[in-house]
Amino acid sequence: MTRSLVIKVTAGAEAPERTNQAFTVAAAAVASGVTVSLWLTGEAAWFSVPGKAEEFPALPHAAPIPDLLQVILSAGRVTLCTQCAARRGLTEDDLIEGVRIAGAPAFVEEITRDGVQALVY
Template sequence: MTRSLVIKVTAGADSPERANQALTVAAAAVASGVAVSLWLTGEAAWFAVPGGSERFPALEHATPVTDLLEVVRAGGRVTLCTQCAARRGLTQDDLLEGIRIAGAPAFVEEVTTDGVQALVY
């Protein structure tokens, strides 16, 4: 059975340590060969747009979120919450390549699959 991990991150610049921790776990899981699905919700929605992660504050002793997000985009799947995108006026055309927009039904399907572990930050 393939190991899978779904991570939902709700924090962005409003809670930089929590946001960085979620992306660190996602990137570490990708590097370990785990199938990762990262969901960007709330203020984490801004990571989905070009330049969004560059505006994130640098944290001492932490890998920059830009680097972490690139690891996840390259080896996992990144999804922006439908409602979160709409509230911020974001469409698919506004997003970084490879990031999709999907809603709660897709999230529920992912987290209820056998063998999937889910984390929320």
């Protein structure tokens, strides 16, 4: 059975440690061969826009968010919440290459598959 992990990130710059933890866990899972799906919701939606991850404050003893995001995009899936995108006026044309927009039905489908673990940050 393939190991899969779905991570939903709800925080952004207002909660830097929690945000960085989510990206760190996702990147570590990708590096371990786990199938990863990272969902960007709430203030984390901004990480789907080019250049926004680079604005995130560096944390001591933590890998930078832009580096982690590149690892995740290299072998995982990154999804921006449909409602979160709409509230911020974002369309697929505004996003980093490889990020898709999808809604709650897609999230529910992913987290209810056999063998999937889900985390929310």
